[in-house]
Amino acid sequence: MLELQWKQDGLTGVIVRIRACFTLAGLLTLAACDDPQNAQSQTMVVPPPPVVTVVAIRRDEVPIFAEMPGRTSAFQTAEVRPQIGGLIQERMFTEGEEIKAGQQLYQIDPAPYQASLNSAEAALARAEAAVALAESNANRARNLTRTRVMSERDLDTAEATLRQANADVRSAEASVEAARINVAYTRVLSPIDGRTGRSSVTAGALVTANQTAALLTIIRLDPIYVDLTQPSARLLQQQRAIASGALRRDTADQAPARLLLEDGSEYPRPGELQFSEVIVDRGTGSITLRAIFPNPEGTLMPGMFVRARVEEGVTDRALLVPQQAVMRTPRGEASAFVVNAQGVVEARILTTERAIGTNWLVTDGIQQGERVIVEGVQRVRPGGTVKATETTMQALNERNDNANQAARPRVGG
Incomplete structure (x- = not known):
């Protein structure tokens, strides 16, 4: 009986202590609920404003x-073509080089054009001689007409012959100038400053005046x-x-x-x-x-x-x-x-x-x-x-x- 009584008393003590722990926990929980400011401070933290970099617009x-x-x-482009026909004797530049205006590029055989110039100069000399003779005849006719030895008709003929001789001189001078130009055209010159491209002809090629294909392009x-x-x-x-x-x-x-x-x-x-x-x-x-x-x-x-x-x-x-x-x-x-x-x-x-x-x-x-x-x-x-x-x-x-x-x-x- 005494042992059973002791066991009952010990169990009762344990139960009492457990109840005391639950009671204390409940009181602490109620105390926390009764302080809302403390609860908000533990659950909500206000962050600082973000830092940004700004630029003022001006x-x-x-x-x-x-x-x-x-x-x-290109600033300038020149397609070089011959102005007369003939045989190319020499190419006088290097492809791709810089050249100046007036520099010679090709030499065309000048022999036939030089012969034409010589012929034109001879024709001019003959025309000038004819002028001298016609002028002398006209002067003589004027003197004879004054003395009534020669008729007015003969004087008119002499003066017309003189005018025709002067015209023949001017024509011969133009022929000489044309022949000189043709001789000058045998030297094909660069019209502009620039750089040469590929040459389409070599020495020995036969070219014609104002042909379709250019000899050379200068840029x-x-x-x-x-x-x-x-x-x-x-x-x-x-x-x-x-x-x-x-x-x-x-x-x-x-x-x-x-x-x-x-x-x-x-x-x-x-x-x-x-x-x-x-x-x-x-x-x-x-x-x-x-x-x-x-x-x-x-x-x-x-x-x-x-x-x-x-x-x-x-x-x-x-x-x-x-x-x-x-x-x-x-x-x-x-x-x-x-x-x-x-x-x-x-x-x-x-x-x-x-x-x-x-x-x-x-x-x-x-x-x-x-x-x-x-x-x-x-x-x-x-x-x-x-x-x-x-x-x-x-x-x-x-x-x-x-x-x-x-x-x-x-x-x-």
């Missing part, structure tokens, strides 16, 4: 360029033309911009131009626009503009495809927004985030006209002095508050250039 004076495709063409490459094409609609926009004052051009026609070559490199020498045609091509709806570029090294050759950047004018109303700040909406519209004076983010839809370097030329959607987010865009949302750190366009460009150079692979590293 209105700058910016040159506006238009990029156009084009092809190069002058310095300077060189670049024929560009521009849509007529773009030309109308440019004219309206100049008329409204949005675009200012200092020179009427000779706008400066730069060239981009086929390999993507920039041609080092600047050129200028010479003129634009006044006829629109019906097939392409474009007009042709001609620019001229110096080419002393002969880098540019006729027929090369190039792209030219021609200065249309200067605008002092340009609002430039960095390209890294501009995004695209699902509808394809350009947009950017702007931080207002209260530090709140606003979304803007922009109207972009063209890219200028690493910036967009914006015509609508943003105002001068507004701050656009250029770094930290992925951490913001419209209506949110941010902590803005302002930088300048120049500092941003320098930072981007340094980052690009650091990202390039090192040669040999």
